[in-house]
Amino acid sequence: MTDISYPLYLDLASGLFLLTAVGVLWRHQLSAMIRLFGLQGAALAAMVTILGIHQHSLELIVVAAGLGALRAGLLPYLARRALGDTPAEARETRPVVNVAASLLAAAALTLLAYAVTRPLVALAPSPATAILPAAVAVVLIGFFTLVTRRRALSQVVGFLLLDNGITATAFLAADGVPLIVELGVSFDLLLVVLVLQVLTTRLRTAFGSSDLDELRELHD
């Protein structure tokens, strides 16, 4: 990879990274959301691989392989298993905010991400930090998905988008946090998804479906 094409590849991967997050807001079908999330995991792994090749760092490339296995392989697999035997066309039927408004919100959140990340880019301008706004936009879109979707599984996908965005920020800004923390974070993420998977199963047996509209018993 030449130095000229390096920013190009990085921009391409980050574009895919952001686009898949917007795609999650656009699609209704839960299985399509999970596919898009898997694709985003692959884009994240590609981004870290490109950084690794550019910096001639074998460690980063190995970490990228691990990230890809976890976020494009294992986590989508677990999410699909949590979908279980619900019909394949299971849909996010009544999101709090409809799709058109969600897409407009995604555009607004992306602009917001560009505005708030200006000090971050200014601290160390480089092709890697230049795409920090895309990573932060994914964090915001993930949070938005989490608060506006009602199906248990779409909330989990929202949480995972949020986490992908944070991981991307970590690698773009500082080549990742120390290895022990990165390991702890990945392990925690895996456990959270497992816990949520068990809870969705139990919720389904207790409530009949995992539409969180049913979760109305606790309030003041």
Added chain:
Amino acid sequence: MIIAVLLAPIGLPLAAALTYAAVGWHTRTSAWAGVVTTALLAADALSLAVTVTRHGPVQAAGGLIRADALSAWMLLGVAAVALLACWASPAYLSAGHTSPRSARRYGILLHLFIAAMAAAVLAGNLGVLWVAVEATTIVTAFLVGHERSRTALEAAWKYVVICSAAIAIAFLGLVLLYYAARHAGLASDQALDWAALTRHAHQLDPAVTRIAIGLAVLGFGAKAGLVPLHAWLPDAHSQAPAPVSALMSGVLLPVALYAVLRVKAVADPVLGAGYLRTLLAVLALATLALAAVLLIGQRDFKRMLAYSSMEHMGLIALAAAIGSQLAVAALLLHMAGHGLAKTVAFLSSGHILHGHHSSRITDVRALATRMPRLAALFGLAVLALLGFPPAALFASELGIARAGADAGLGWATAAAFALVVAAFAAIAVHTASMLLGPVPAADATTGSLPAAIGAAAAMPLIAGLLGVAALGITLGPVTNLLHAAAAIVGAP
């Protein structure tokens, strides 16, 4: 030697968890294994407190594990509340007719929870601290959902989703702090070490640090029950088994606020005291206002205790905003006093719940005549929480008020205490309606009095009440520890 003292608080609860995994939970034998390891943990915390008071901070594993006076104070709090909760667990589980399988899972998860909190207060690195705080969410998820009822599952779901998202936001803050630290020339293994960060604070980029610290405080604050991401707290605390509610309210919330204090110690030299003072004061007042409003119309006594925890965390956040040494000392004393008193309140509320099969305030009447011993314990715990002397909370609230006036935050402190008075009135009215009044006619005719609390089950509750009173009367040997801890994060 010092490595053993530093690792024991994490290793002992892990050993207890392994014991339960291997042999299961048996009421007469292994149920008490956890009490023994937790008592050893308390002894270890005491010896660590003596060491750091005499010789200053100690560390192991290349600074990943470190204890100064502040960590030692927090560890003492964790150990004290954990001891009471473990001591009360056998009585709680046998009263609830828990199946052997879920009792065993309870034992494993409870001790993993204690290990995670001990790891959080002993972490020498903000990243490790984060991992430990997140681990508490994971292990407590199934403890909250222990009863497997619809409401318990709903509470567990909200708890995991909201806390994981909040703590992820805190992690984004730490990532950005790491970015700023690397550009300030810190090596990668030093860049999240709070001691190194505090030393190099003046080299950090202020603009990036401002974003980083704001995110970290919001994230850890959510885990401590501060607005805007507080919605999990009343549900989780009211649905969890009583000893777990006690641990979550008594020490998990303070551990999350401890993380905020560590972050604040890094931030203040870079950004000046004003930034976090404003942020924390706003969060504190909003939390207090919300808790006071929801306490007034409360119908459920476990939720009442949960909102009371939010009220106390709001007050503690206000003390953190004030930030002087007096305020921090009062804050730490308040954490300890609230932890012990809330533990007794939650444990006794668990017995009331078992006796009435309902947590509605209106279903509990004339407790003072029908179950005098339990009513006395619950009533005294609530009085302590309301800040009556000799409880430690009286002294600490006085300290916070004085520090607030001294530091020029008079208006915020006055507003906060007005809200505290509103919450006080609401809790007093609700508790009085549970304890006093004539015996309901239905009970008098059928004579179906709920079982009274046994002497053995009352022991941990009495111990907790004695502890909170003792702390209010004299700090005795821990005075030096408290002052050393306050000096670490408090402005002179």
